[in-house]
Amino acid sequence: MTSLRRALLTLSLSTLPLSGAACQGSMSDEEALVGEATSSLTVGEETGDLGAEAAAGQSDSALEALATDASELPGVPDDAPGVCDVEGRRRRVLARYDENGDGQLGPAERAQLSRDLSARGAPLAARLALRHRAAVMERVRWAFDENADGALSADERTALVDALEARCLRRRAAVVAAFDGDRDGALDVTERQAAKAALQAKVQALRQQVLAKHDANGNGALDDAEKVALRRELVAAWKATRAEVVKRFDANGDGALDDGERLALKRALQQRIAEGRDAE
Numbered sequence: 632m633t634s635l636r637r638a639l640l641t642l643s644l645s646t647l648p649l650s651g652a653a654c655q656g657s658m659s660d661e662e663a664l665v666g667e668a669t670s671s672l673t674v675g676e677e678t679g680d681l682g683a684e685a686a687a688g689q690s691d692s693a694l695e696a697l698a699t700d701a702s703e704l705p706g707v708p709d710d711a712p713g714v715c716d717v718e719g720r721r722r723r724v725l726a727r728y729d730e731n732g733d734g735q736l737g738p739a740e741r742a743q744l745s746r747d748l749s750a751r752g753a754p755l756a757a758r759l760a761l762r763h764r765a766a767v768m769e770r771v772r773w774a775f776d777e778n779a780d781g782a783l784s785a786d787e788r789t790a791l792v793d794a795l796e797a798r799c800l801r802r803r804a805a806v807v808a809a810f811d812g813d814r815d816g817a818l819d820v821t822e823r824q825a826a827k828a829a830l831q832a833k834v835q836a837l838r839q840q841v842l843a844k845h846d847a848n849g850n851g852a853l854d855d856a857e858k859v860a861l862r863r864e865l866v867a868a869w870k871a872t873r874a875e876v877v878k879r880f881d882a883n884g885d886g887a888l889d890d891g892e893r894l895a896l897k898r899a900l901q902q903r904i905a906e907g908r909d910a911e
């Protein structure tokens with residue numbers, strides 16, 4: 632059993648009988664919802680353009696909407712030592728949604744979490760201060776919506792949570808490998824600080840890169856007009872990606888992706904996401 636499954640099981644045992652619809656082998660409704668929210672937080676700590684190829688499945692208007700979410704300066708993380716801290720993130724999700732404080736999510740609390748997860752510009756992201764990553768998570772959700780009905784079924788959501796957990800574990804292993812100075816297989820306080828400083832420096836560099844190009848009046852922030860220019864650039868870049876990806880997956884060469892071709896793209900994307908590529 633994976634660590635996320637184990638962590639979520641603790642939470643879900645008492646509520647399992649309530650989620651009678653859960654399939655064999657799938658997570659319970661509550662596990663899967665908390666898992667998806669936790670996944671969106673782990674995605675939030677990344678700096679890369681995860682799932683950019685999902686642009687191939689988006690309409691122009693969807694790309695515009697995603698660009699609105701994405702045209703914010705990335706925030707510098709203050710909890711970098713917990714890279715891929717699934718359990719800590721799960722606790723944050725619970726703390727936000729467990730309104731009556733009984734340690735589990737009842738039907739109303741679950742319904743609220745479910746609404747927040749499926750809404751674009753999700754209140755979840757706003758509540759957890761991750762607004763600028765909502766667009767990324769939306770592309771990830773698209774990749775796992777295999778039947779393209781615009782929603783994640785229990786199985787689709789389980790696959791998403793499993794893939795993002797696998798990604799998370801790979802990323803954590805990479806961070807440990809990079810900063811484990813004394814080679815004891817774990818990060819002590821000093822090593823964690825070095826990892827945190829490196830991530831913060833990376834995000835700062837990213838901010839500087841965006842500002843250098845888009846902070847036209849040089850006030851160190853992105854004003855509305857400057858964000859418009861950034862949005863325009865993002866949409867143009869994603870359209871270029873879309874054209875390139877459609878070309879790559881258009882097996883019958885008719886210039887468009889049919890259902891089967893789109894599914895092949897989604898599966899390739901799922902694999903890239905789980906393998907931790909696209910990230911940094």
Ligand SMILES: [Ca+2]
Nearest residue numbers: 776780782784
């Ligand atoms: Ca679906």
Ligand SMILES: [Ca+2]
Nearest residue numbers: 815817818819
């Ligand atoms: Ca160490």
Ligand SMILES: [Ca+2]
Nearest residue numbers: 846850852854
């Ligand atoms: Ca400015």
Ligand SMILES: [Ca+2]
Nearest residue numbers: 881885887889
């Ligand atoms: Ca085609």
